[in-house]
Amino acid sequence: MRKEVIGPFQLFAMIVLFELGTAVVVPIGLESGHAVWISILVALPGGILLFMLYTYLYRQFPDLVISGYTRKILGKWIGWPLSLLYLPVLTYNGGRNLREAGDLLISSSYDRTPIFIINSIMIIAVMYILYQGIEVFSRTSEIYFWLIVIMGMISNFVVIIAGLVQFKNLFPVHPGEWIEVYKSAYPNIWIFPYGELVCFTAVLPHFKTKNKIGRTGAGAITLSALMLSFTHAIEMSVLGPDIYSRTTFPMFTMITLVNVANFLQRLDALVILTLIIGVFFKMSIYCYAAVSITADLFHVKEPRKLVIPVCSVVLYSSFVSAENYPVHMNDGKVFLENILPFLCAVIPVLLFVVHLVRRRFGWYR
Amino acid sequence: MKSRLALLLAVCISCSLVLSGCWNSRELNELAIVSGIGIDSLDGKPGYRVTFQIINPSSSSQTMGSTSNQPPIVIVSATDRTIFGALRKASRRATRQLFFAHTQLVIIGESLARTGVTSIFDIFERSHELRLNSAVLVSKDTDAASVLKLLTTLETLPSMGLLKKMQNTSQVWGENRRVTVFEVINGITGASDFTINGVQIVGDVVEGQKKSSLEQSDPMVGSLMSGLGVFKEGQLIGWLNGPESRGTQWMLNKLNETNVNVDSPDTEEDIAVNIFYSKTRVKVELQDGKPVFHVHIAEEGIINETGGFVDLSKEKELEALEQGIEQKTADEVRQAFEAAQKMKTDIFNLGNELKRIHPDQWEKVKQDWSSAFAEGELDLRVEAFIRSTGMRLKPYIPAKK
Incomplete structure (x- = not known):
């Protein structure tokens, strides 16, 4: 079988969609209050640095996913169990994204539909596209990138011309608040959404133009950071820090306020679509990463066969992970602070250091 | 080959069942569209009397001409400790399920406003049907229900009429402004206090509920935008x-x-x-x-x-x-x-x-x-x-x- 390849723009689109994913619809970095948009920008350099780390490791081992070079660098006996840790985290986090989307859809419009039905429909779409392969997936993301950009522009434009934006909700930022800005940027926003790019270690081996990787990645991350920051700034300026901090779905609340000349109103569908598209891509990449790491660890010849089992696990974990949305959010906080940084930052840094040391002293056979 | 075809067929059928989105479906002719909500206190007792102004589709459509002699709206009310409770209790009087996505107006009775409005608006935030940008009015010297019951000239739907009256006067005269639920919530949570528009009835309230009151060039009753109600810590304390x-x-x-x-x-x-x-x-x-x-x-x-x-x-x-x-x-x-x-x-x-x-x-x-x-x-x-x-x-x- 021919190796599947992705081009630079396709990777670019995938990263942007992945970053926007859920981060654009849920409130992030609550600690920094009305300056959340600055936090997002402050966390950007850290995010790019992290991605550079992943690309460095990728350049060293261009054909391997993260579990592959973990075993190369740390040896089979440490590397294998360490890579195994990625599986529960990836499936759990994929499940979390699914759960979040399901819960938000139910509380915003599908109040009578069971969450099982909504989540199953979404996961079936993910199964289908992953079964078609990463190449099909990347081409899809190319199309949806434009769709998301256009919808984002329409929603933001409409909110602005409706005269809802009040810049006094964003300024001034007082000296004491800068500390909080920094605190919520590192590690929280740095890990979610930037650190989650660790999933792309499973996608990168398919990238065909190796020398363009740095530029593509950094560009995509910067663009998505700007979009995120802008959207959250608009949300904050419309809703004010009080409502923003209490709402579960700020973007939806914001769009319901739109009323342009008693004619342009109820644009909820745009936001719901943004949510569904974002979550679809984010979850697919999580599932894909889980599939390829599993295939690598257990030497499965055809990763496709793993799509249905892995996605079923994701679907299952989306239910059993939490009883209700508040529990889900609290779990998320613990997960984000204690587990995710370990896999997104600590292990890659460890690999990087060990790899440098081993290469320096020629300890590779 | 045959089994694949069967599988494909099964997938298509199940998709058409699930993806059509009928799980959440509500037919238009099974809904009672609420255009205005009035909230009053129950003289001293805890709880609310909630009045709903429901659009009567057969007599409010303009294209057909008034085919029936019914008034364009129907009033339904219910009392309960919570607003949502009242809204569900109202089902005993309404033939269709109340639907709130088109609610444009919320009227608060003066006596309720005097005891406090802080706890009223939570449902507007929490519900996905009710909108944060519906306008809020306080009925001056009367209860909210009587304002909702008034029929209006020029506009078929009374809440639409009130809303337009408010917009019109704030546009050209400026004693009032369109205060939305969103602004009231920000007023309650913010450091400052807030004001809400007042609405007053001039004329005979009982006559105003009849369609005949509109059959003369100078209507017997009407509503009037009147001043701003001043709220301190969520309680109405005076009028400007x-x-x-x-x-x-x-x-x-x-x-x-x-x-x-x-x-x-x-x-x-x-x-x-x-x-x-x-x-x-x-x-x-x-x-x-x-x-x-x-x-x-x-x-x-x-x-x-x-x-x-x-x-x-x-x-x-x-x-x-x-x-x-x-x-x-x-x-x-x-x-x-x-x-x-x-x-x-x-x-x-x-x-x-x-x-x-x-x-x-x-x-x-x-x-x-x-x-x-x-x-x-x-x-x-x-x-x-x-x-x-x-x-x-x-x-x-x-x-x-």
Whole structure:
């Protein structure tokens, strides 16, 4: 079988969609209050640095996913169990994204539909596209990138011309608040959404133009950071820090306020679509990463066969992970602070250091 | 091959069942669309009487002409400890499920407003059907239910009529403004207090519920936008009327357009100036522990009518008129400010402004902001410009000898 390849723009689109994913619809970095948009920008350099780390490791081992070079660098006996840790985290986090989307859809419009039905429909779409392969997936993301950009522009434009934006909700930022800005940027926003790019270690081996990787990645991350920051700034300026901090779905609340000349109103569908598209891509990449790491660890010849089992696990974990949305959010906080940084930052840094040391002293056979 | 075809068919059928989105379906003819909600207190007892104004589709459609003789709306009400409870209890009287996505108006009865409105609005935030941008009114001297029951002329739907009345008057006269649920919630959570529009009934309430009341050119009853209700800690404590309420709007920078009558050289208040632009800038700071409010108003107007002779071609005369406008505006704003100080309520968002710009100073006064506000000083500056005198310069009216 021919190796599947992705081009630079396709990777670019995938990263942007992945970053926007859920981060654009849920409130992030609550600690920094009305300056959340600055936090997002402050966390950007850290995010790019992290991605550079992943690309460095990728350049060293261009054909391997993260579990592959973990075993190369740390040896089979440490590397294998360490890579195994990625599986529960990836499936759990994929499940979390699914759960979040399901819960938000139910509380915003599908109040009578069971969450099982909504989540199953979404996961079936993910199964289908992953079964078609990463190449099909990347081409899809190319199309949806434009769709998301256009919808984002329409929603933001409409909110602005409706005269809802009040810049006094964003300024001034007082000296004491800068500390909080920094605190919520590192590690929280740095890990979610930037650190989650660790999933792309499973996608990168398919990238065909190796020398363009740095530029593509950094560009995509910067663009998505700007979009995120802008959207959250608009949300904050419309809703004010009080409502923003209490709402579960700020973007939806914001769009319901739109009323342009008693004619342009109820644009909820745009936001719901943004949510569904974002979550679809984010979850697919999580599932894909889980599939390829599993295939690598257990030497499965055809990763496709793993799509249905892995996605079923994701679907299952989306239910059993939490009883209700508040529990889900609290779990998320613990997960984000204690587990995710370990896999997104600590292990890659460890690999990087060990790899440098081993290469320096020629300890590779 | 055959089994694959069967599988494909099964997938197609199951998809068409699930993906059509019928799980959540509600048919239009099974819904009762609520256009307005009225909330009243139950004399002393905890709980609410909630009144729903439901659109009667067969008699409110305009294309068909009034086919039936029913009124365009139906009123249903229910009492319960919570608003949602009342809304579900109302099903005992309604033939269809109440549907709230098109609710444009929320009316609060005066007696409920006096006991407090803080807990009413949670359902508007939490529900995905009710909208945060529905307008809020307080019914003055009457309960909310009677306002909802009134039929209106020109507009078939009474809540639409009230809404348009409110928008119209805030657009051209400026004593009222469209206050939404969103603004009220921000007012409750913010550091300052807030105001809500008042609505009043003039005429016989009982007659106004009948369609026959509309069958004469001068309707027997009508509703009237009347002043701003002042809320302190979520409770209605008083009303601002006339110049006081317009002064409030001026201070809040919510004035679109209005009319100011200024004195001509001979007569009092006989020149009508249409103010079509007004911009208010507010700065708040503490000086020696006392808040000082720097308010700067810039306004532009057109002379629309003169009652006596004034030589509008002369720059000097115009300057005198501009000064007259400044004087009138400052008077109204001062009246509003003094009324608010007397009630010890900061309805001008000044506390929020201080908190935003000088959080350290805010810490000092936040314990007792309302008394600090009451002792605050107003530093008011008004600049008025006359941009045009209409189609004529000098009036035809001869100058007095």
